[in-house]
Amino acid sequence: MSALSTRINNLSESATIKMAKLGRELAAKGVDVISLSFGEPDFHTPEHIKEAAKQAMDKNFTYYTPVSGYPDLRKAVVAKLKNENNLDYDFSQIVVSTGAKQAIANAVLCLVNPGEEVIIPTPYWVSYSEVVKLAEGKSVFINTTVEQNFKISPEQLEAAITPNTKLFMFSSPCNPTGSVYSKDELEGLAKVFEKHPHVYILSDEIYEHINFIDKHESIAQFDYIKDRVVIINGWSKAFAMTGWRIGYTASNSEIAAACDKMQGQITSGTCSITQRAGVAAYEGGLESVLEMRAAFKKRRDIVYKLLSDVEGVKVNLPDGAFYFFPNVTSFFGKSYNGRTIKDADELSIYLLEEGHVATVGGDSFGDPSSIRISYAAAEDKLIEAVRRIKEALGKLK
Numbered sequence: 001m002s003a004l005s006t007r008i009n010n011l012s013e014s015a016t017i018k019m020a021k022l023g024r025e026l027a028a029k030g031v032d033v034i035s036l037s038f039g040e041p042d043f044h045t046p047e048h049i050k051e052a053a054k055q056a057m058d059k060n061f062t063y064y065t066p067v068s069g070y071p072d073l074r075k076a077v078v079a080k081l082k083n084e085n086n087l088d089y090d091f092s093q094i095v096v097s098t099g100a101k102q103a104i105a106n107a108v109l110c111l112v113n114p115g116e117e118v119i120i121p122t123p124y125w126v127s128y129s130e131v132v133k134l135a136e137g138k139s140v141f142i143n144t145t146v147e148q149n150f151k152i153s154p155e156q157l158e159a160a161i162t163p164n165t166k167l168f169m170f171s172s173p174c175n176p177t178g179s180v181y182s183k184d185e186l187e188g189l190a191k192v193f194e195k196h197p198h199v200y201i202l203s204d205e206i207y208e209h210i211n212f213i214d215k216h217e218s219i220a221q222f223d224y225i226k227d228r229v230v231i232i233n234g235w236s237k238a239f240a241m242t243g244w245r246i247g248y249t250a251s252n253s254e255i256a257a258a259c260d261k262m263q264g265q266i267t268s269g270t271c272s273i274t275q276r277a278g279v280a281a282y283e284g285g286l287e288s289v290l291e292m293r294a295a296f297k298k299r300r301d302i303v304y305k306l307l308s309d310v311e312g313v314k315v316n317l318p319d320g321a322f323y324f325f326p327n328v329t330s331f332f333g334k335s336y337n338g339r340t341i342k343d344a345d346e347l348s349i350y351l352l353e354e355g356h357v358a359t360v361g362g363d364s365f366g367d368p369s370s371i372r373i374s375y376a377a378a379e380d381k382l383i384e385a386v387r388r389i390k391e392a393l394g395k396l397k
């Protein structure tokens, strides 16, 4: 019998991390694998941010920090929320954490009681349903399809809310679909929330800057629900700072104090040096961010054109983030070399072993009909990867 708790035994391993591991194992055997499984920009952190970190060490920013982060960092977040999003927060409402991942865990653990329902549109980012499990909440899924651009309607939301609903969690721009909700679409959802004052909203905006349409819209802009919205954001995707581990929540004061208390018992404030780099990133302007965004848009267009040409793959044009989430159900039941594809996870393994391209099966994103393809890779690699995918899929009869 396992000595481990039911809590950890019930938790799933991250599928994205698992696929990256399988890809690396194959590469270690000398196979030329193209990895499109990871969710991180393939750019380096901009120089002025790295420089700020070096100076931080020289200036001895090496001690424990306030649990929620240095006050000037939180003030920089407040200024960003005002200038870029026209949202008003006090710096005491900002809790800086060890990545947006911890910010999400803090918020869910602080809000959800055992047995309470958390509504999550599918497909969703892999950790959402797992952190709900840790809180002993109950995930309630709203299914979306590629035909509806993977966005829920106000009617679907209304139908999912019960007296036992505590939280609604979503990302826009979305990982894994790249879908972006427009202001009108968010307003449609906000009006539903207005009628249900017991429901809180976790709005994950980590891909804010990787948005190929208009400007970013936050659901917190609707004053009548703002107090119930917890914004999640961070530096990982916008500033190519995945390894630095820094993200934040912006919320009402009660939730902020709770997240501070939670974090104070688990990790304390995130790395002092990283926090100084975070200030430099926010004070340094968006030039590097815009360059990355332009590169992502170019790649998106290339991959969209190529993928649209692969028979049996149903794909939509994502408006943000750096993922495609094509429907691959037409390959289920088909075989090659004595191997029959049952589902998207198996197709993803097939693509790795037969085509030497690492993707991620949709199951862990709550949608077993699709696979996730990250296009955070160089253009020549992307072109070659789609060629290999097309060839491998073409063998399935």
Ligand SMILES: Cc1ncc(COP(=O)(O)O)c(C=O)c1O
Pocket (backbone or CB within 6 Å): 039, 098, 099, 100, 101, 102, 125, 171, 174, 175, 204, 206, 234, 235, 236, 242, 246, 247
């Ligand atoms: C939707 C979404 N939210 C949050 C995160 C976590 O970001 P961080 O690196 O800041 O923990 C990710 C990372 O992949 C993500 O895709």
